[in-house]
Amino acid sequence: MSFFGKIDFNTLSDTDRAIYHYLSSNSDKVPYMRVREIATESHTSSSSVMRFIRKIGYESFSDFRKEFRGDDSIVTGQYSLSFPTLTPEQFTRNLQDKLQIIAEKIIECDNVILFGIGNSGYVCDYIARRLAILGCNAFAMTDATYPISTKLKNTADNMVIPVSVSGMTTEILEIVSGLTKEEDMTIVAVTSDASSSLSNMADYVLDYRVERYRINHHDDLTSQIPCIFLLESLTNIVASLER
Structure with a gap:
């Protein structure tokens, strides 16, 4: 998922980490969920979810969800064949x-x-x-x-x-x-x-x-x-x- 590369873990609060772990563990569901549903499932609030999304570089939830949907390796179960590189x-x-x-x-x-x-x-x-x-x-x-x-x-x-x-x-x-x-x-x-x-x-x-x-x-x-x-x-x- 491309949003992982946008995260600086040192800047995340405990609430941010809870949201992150929910998103990473439920990537097949997230493209079809509302902000309120993510907040409920991650035991946080809608405002916390939106702050997290902006913190990792997205202007809106729609932009975030659109990029999530565009990642075929997660949504369709097809693994990306691009060679992973180290940075x-x-x-x-x-x-x-x-x-x-x-x-x-x-x-x-x-x-x-x-x-x-x-x-x-x-x-x-x-x-x-x-x-x-x-x-x-x-x-x-x-x-x-x-x-x-x-x-x-x-x-x-x-x-x-x-x-x-x-x-x-x-x-x-x-x-x-x-x-x-x-x-x-x-x-x-x-x-x-x-x-x-x-x-x-x-x-x-x-x-x-x-x-x-x-x-x-x-x-x-x-x-x-x-x-x-x-x-x-x-x-x-x-x-x-x-x-």
Whole structure:
């Protein structure tokens, strides 16, 4: 959806975020809804919806809804085949410093666990393999029922890297919530929402911005390229520290 590119998340209030999350999760309905209906469903007000729409660059609700309707990849369920590109605006300004700090901590860790489900799980497998090649004791966890707390019971200096586009995946939140109580545990969240529940639990957040694509309501075609870029960059810094 093209309106995602107009958003500066740092300027959004809690009410704005509620509206944003409703719009992004119900993109198939929005082109046919009134302002009042969006306000009711997002538990906000009509005036708040209109302020949000103007904040992201539209002069009227009609202009916003017209552009929403024009996005065939969402309304008709057809995925855009245009190749996604990376831009500096998708990442925080202090990204390099943050990656350096996390990479140095990885070097000191006895265990590095990447945790993700679905498409994020495949990313975890890939990055865990890269870290293992570099000599890190890293592995991917893609099963939310895996007894991770028991496995790490008698260990120290552990890092868990939960990967979730929304930062709101229930299974991931439950696991991470339990791990935050463990001693010598560092949580590094990788997500597209810096204000998500997952981000709030983490010691460090590697956040990015990406358009979310879903077809048939549940099938996720959101690009993992920004996420992979962050994690590959992290492993490259680890490699440079290991030399």
